[in-house]
Amino acid sequence: MTAQTIQESKKGRRFRLWWQSVWSRFDDVPLLGWLVGALVAVGLEYAVGRPFAQLLGMRKSPALFGFLFILKEPWLIPSAIVYVAVMYILPIAAVAKVTAAVANKTAAAMLRISTLLSVAIHLVLLYAVLHIWTDVLPYRLIVVKLTLIAIVITLSLNVVNGYMGEFSCSHPGFISLGAYGASVVTILLFDDPGPWLFPLALIVGGIVAAIGALLVAIPSFRTRGDYLAIISLAFTFIIKSFMENMEFVGGPRGLGGQPNWASLPVVFVVTIIAIWVINNFVRSILGKALNAVRDNEAAADAMTVNTRRTKMTAFLFSAFWAGVAGGLLAHVLAFINPASFGLQKLAEVLAMVYFGGLNSVVGSIVGAVSLNLLGEMLRPLEIWKWIVIPLMLILMMIYRPTGLVAFKEFDIVALLQPKKTTKGDE
Amino acid sequence: MPLLEVKHMTHFFGGLRAVHDFNLSIEKGEIRGLIGPNGAGKTTIFNLITGVYTPTEGEILFQGQPIVGLQPHEIASRGLSRTFQNLRLWRHMSVVEHIKMARYSKLTYGLVGAFFDTPERRRQEEESDEIAHRLMKELGISHLADQIVTNLPYGAQRRVEMARALATEPDLLFLDEPTAGMNPEELVEMMDIFRQVHEEFGMAIFLIEHRLRVVMELCERIQTLVFGEVIAEGTPDEIQNNPKVIEAYLGEEDIH
Amino acid sequence: MTYFLQNVVNALQWGSFYALIALGYSMVYGVLLLFNFAHGDVFMVGSYIGFFVATGLVGLSATGIITLPYWLILVLTILISMILTSFVGMLIERVGYRPLRDAPRASAAITGLMIGIILETLNLIALGAERYKFPELLQSQTYDFMGVSITNKKIMIVFVSLLLMYLLNLFVMKTKWGMAMRAMAYDFAVVPLMGIPLNTIAALTFGLGSALAAAAGILFGTAYPVMDPYMGVTIGWKAFVAAILGGRGSIVGAAVAGFILGFIEIFSASIFPSTYRDLIAYSIILLILVFRPHGLFGQEHTSKLRL
Secondary structure (H helix, E strand, O other): OOOOOOOOOHHHHHHHHHHHHHHHOOOOOOHHHHHHHHHHHHHHHHHHHHHHHHHOOOOOOOOOOOHHHOOOOHHHHHHHHHHHHHHHHHHHHHHHHHHHHHHHHHHHHHHHHOHHHHHHHHHHHHHHHHHHHHHHOHHHHHHHHHHHHHHHHHHHHHHHHHHOOOOOOOHHHHHHHHHHHHHHHHHHHOOOOOOOHHHHHHHHHHHHHHHHHHHHHHHHOOOOOOHHHHHHHHHHHHHHHHHHOOHHHOHHHOEEOOOOOOOHHHHHHHHHHHHHHHHHHHHOHHHHHHHHHHHOHHHHHHOOOOHHHHHHHHHHHHHHHHHHHHHHHHHHHOEEOHHHHOHHHHHHHHHHHHHHOOOOHHHHHHHHHHHHHHHHHOHHHHHHHHHHHHHHHHHHHHHOOOOOOOOOOOOHHHHHOOOOOOOOOO | OOOEEEEEEEEEEOOEEEEEEEEEEEOOOOEEEEEOOOOOOHHHHHHHHOOOOOOOEEEEEEOOEEOOOOOHHHHHHOOEEEOOOOOOOOOOOEHHHHHHHOOHHHOOOHHHHHHHOOHHHHHHHHHHHHHHHHHHHHOOOHHHOOOEHHHOOHHHHHHHHHHHHHHOOOOEEEEEOOOOOOOHHHHHHHHHHHHHHHHHHOOEEEEEOOOHHHHHHHOOEEEEEEOOEEEEEEOHHHHHHOHHHHHHHHOOOOOO | OHHHHHHHHHHHHHHHHHHHHHHHHHHHHHHHOOOOOOHHHHHHHHHHHHHHHHHHHHHHHHHOOOOOOHHHHHHHHHHHHHHHHHHHHHHHHHHHHHHHOOOOHHHHHHHHHHHHHHHHHHHHHHHOOOOEEOOOOOOOOEEEEOOEEEEHHHHHHHHHHHHHHHHHHHHHHHOHHHHHHHHHHHOOOOHHHHOOOHHHHHHHHHHHHHHHHHHHHHHHHHHOOEEOOOHHHHHHHHHHHHHHHHOOOOHHHHHHHHHHHHHHHHHHHHHOOHHHHHHHHHHHHHHHHHHOOOOOOOOOOOOOOOO
């Protein structure tokens, strides 16, 4: 990585020191504290957000921290800042700081009882925050759902492009297969489908995608080189063209009317399962074999690693999750068409993976969340958005070619640990 | 029954004969040496036996079983491990991860374990971790456990490679110029490690070396390879006094 | 039979577009070992530049200051646009690829994709959603040749592209710069050691490839006058696949495979419903690649879009 020496201006340095001193006051806040703070904040917004927004001269609560109207109604920017400060920043900071001691004790106690319990409680809190936050405005709900799905897609692609170090372009094809596969199950196969069918439909979508992946993997992994990049690209084109010619799924017009089963809890749970399973995989020796194959295949082979099986498994596994995400996507949007799984989608998913960081679960979460939220927040820029986001990515590639949070392990237990206070007491 | 038996192995690269009628028999616990000038085909012989290439002709028996045509990882899992001349480490992985990786074929938890973090997986991963730490301690690299290998000095990288090869629990260890690029102190340490490994685990070693001092001191029998053919075989003393060897090898190479 | 010949003529025309664009992909791969994913959009930019140059020249002609015949306008348009577009190509190399010379190649691939998006968006911003129509520089004439109708446009397109390929071949084979390019394709690491400036060669390669893409864009505009900002996506990516089919880095391969792709497309569309065209074309290419992993004329590469 090129170490970039940035000459800091005096002002910039002062700001950084100030920022550090502010931030260091929160050194002792564990994740639990932040979550409780966020819960209080969204609860506050839920209760008084709307009248408060109107008091500040806005029609309703700003959907995404005020970003959506800063260009159209710039005179509301101060109001938006006040709103964000009063509704989010102050309550979160205050609650996090006040409860820090209790939160630390609780976090420690929970971990002592069982890691699972601690994880579960954190997840319930996280879900509650999302639930209340999205309940205020329907627009937020769709943004959060799409972001969660993007996490699954990004993470699954990172397995191949990051952990395995290949360059796969077939993800739009897999997402498409999953979306169509799941939709066929929920729309076409049954007369009177019930929501119980949904998990099955998602799994079917995943399996269909994995079967598609087999078609790519068998020829691709026979030889070394950037062979997969080409075959997978052709695969994406083929799937798109194939779907356009399948009249029973609507051909180029697409397929609509998916039942409304992809509710927030469902999407949340699937995303959590995906993160958990993928993180388990990449942290196991079997999963780390991907890194060995990437960094030196001959050495991996000599150290008893079955390289071909490793690559095949990971590729199918990645495709499976892309398919599951596709199934979710189809049911969130209640409409899919072949054209939406083309090169545009490819650029989008690649951008999230490489922006967030290769070989990193956290990186993929960061990449998916930041690019998705950014995409929504930059909506007011209209078409200029497609200049700003690509430019950001180019700069990222120049200054951090492997992405924002690359090559980091995602250690859940470390994340949930209580934080030591600055005074040094337990 | 010898541990490894190579009979009449010949190999062509295109029209070029790289190895001609190579024979070898290594007993359990033996230390063997293979010397020869650059380009003589020493590494090719390693690659042929370990399955990187399939020999054009000939037979290879490891522990009585034919291994020609098997994949390198299959041969390695049967107990034939190796190091590489030009250190093939995994540049993004830490030392302890390197050694644990070599436990791959010993793991039985399968994909279910990999995906769902089962108790069985935890048990096996912990066991691999213990083995890795034991090996690091023996090779004196415990303090480097969590370092990424590319940050390590050359000597330490050599040790990591050695530890990694040992973690596959080999009966026979192929070392491809394991002291290349080492300074005299490191060389002495490394030779101690070879002896220690040999005595402690009782494993057989097949060694390619450039430095005659290492081979002469360690090996019981030595073969000399020139242009893919064995021109002499014998004890260190015999080799040192063999006129053919002196002509082909000692005459032109730097003796350390 | 006439139907067959008619298809051959059409295939030659489409093949010309693909071949000219594919050459750009292949040359860049040969020299820098990376796929320039923005190249399809360079074709689009070239076509638009051609549009403006042609419209400008026609307008200039109309004012009466200098009256130019239409054939001369066409020639001038091709030449001027090739030069201007080659600057665009060099700019892309300078801004998007040179800073990433030592970065993983996958990062460069991402940069290329993003530059492509930027070019498309800039076009939309500058010109809006309106579809521009390429001025008709060549009065369409249809010759009937044994029942096969051949337009003078088709003849011109095939002729110009073959001429350009011939000139490219001369350049690569006979000149010092061409030799340096080939040396680079042969051994990337050694060439800079021999006193050949890598940056100049890289810029030159991008420039040449972009010039060819511009020519393809103008020829495409004369045949199919309605242009849109995403024409580079649809046509360009197919040309990319052709470049792969020809063998990465092989100039002859790219030209031949471009025509092969033209033939596959035209003939599959004449036999099957035209909506199956892409499906069949890509499936055939995939099959060929399964059996000839390194393409028709390519050499084995163990390199990888490496981390």
